[in-house]
Amino acid sequence: MGQQQLLYILLSIIIVGIGIALSVMLFRQNAIESKRDILINECITLATMALDYYKKPTNFGGGGRSFTGWRIPNNLIVSQNGNFIADISPVQIIITGTGNEIATGSDSIKVEVTVLPNSFSTKIIN
Numbered sequence: 180m181g182q183q184q185l186l187y188i189l190l191s192i193i194i195v196g197i198g199i200a201l202s203v204m205l206f207r208q209n210a211i212e213s214k215r216d217i218l219i220n221e222c223i224t225l226a227t228m229a230l231d232y233y234k235k236p237t238n239f240g241g242g243g244r245s246f247t248g249w250r251i252p253n254n255l256i257v258s259q260n261g262n263f264i265a266d267i268s269p270v271q272i273i274i275t276g277t278g279n280e281i282a283t284g285s286d287s288i289k290v291e292v293t294v295l296p297n298s299f300s301t302k303i304i305n
Contacts, residue, residue, distance in 0.1 A: 214280040215288050217260050219301055222276045222292040225251060225263060226299040229272050233296055245269045246294070261288070271295050275304075 232249040235241020242248055247269045256263055261278035271294060278288030282305045289304040 211280060211282055211288060214260060214278050215282075215290065215303065218276045218278045218288060218290050219292075219303075221255075221258060221260060222263065222274050222290055222301065223299070225255065225265070225274050226272075226292045226294045228252075229265075229274070229294045230296075230299070233294075244296070246272050 229246060229249050232242045233244065233246055235243075237243035246267055249265075249267060249272065251263055251265050251274075261276050261280075263274060263276045266273040266275075274292045274294065276290045276292075278290075280288050282288045286305045291302045291304055293300050293302070
């Protein structure tokens with residue numbers, strides 16, 4: 180084989196290697212985004228449960244216009260996608276979901292949902 184043919188082979192191997200590296204990186208990013216979306220959905224489910232509790236009268240087992248007394252159900256504290264904790268005050272709840280997927284370095288995927296009496300908002304931490 181001539182030198183030109185060897186250069187073509189080497190160039191082809193480099194291009195294929197770069198393509199494989201890029202596809203692995205894109206697959207990893209897609210997996211992280213997908214896991215983050217699932218974690219947000221689970222936090223929103225908990226936020227909806229908290230809003231239902233807030234709006235339900237106390238004689239029906241609700242909070243009677245207060246978040247005090249609400250807690251994450253035991254079977255929902257840990258899921259296949261991560262775990263959840265809630266910081267509860269009478270006027271708001273902050274639900275933090277920590278995923279079991281590593282986003283960067285040693286940081287796990289983390290999202291936060293703030294529940295207010297009439298709404299909730301999401302925030303991506305990692």
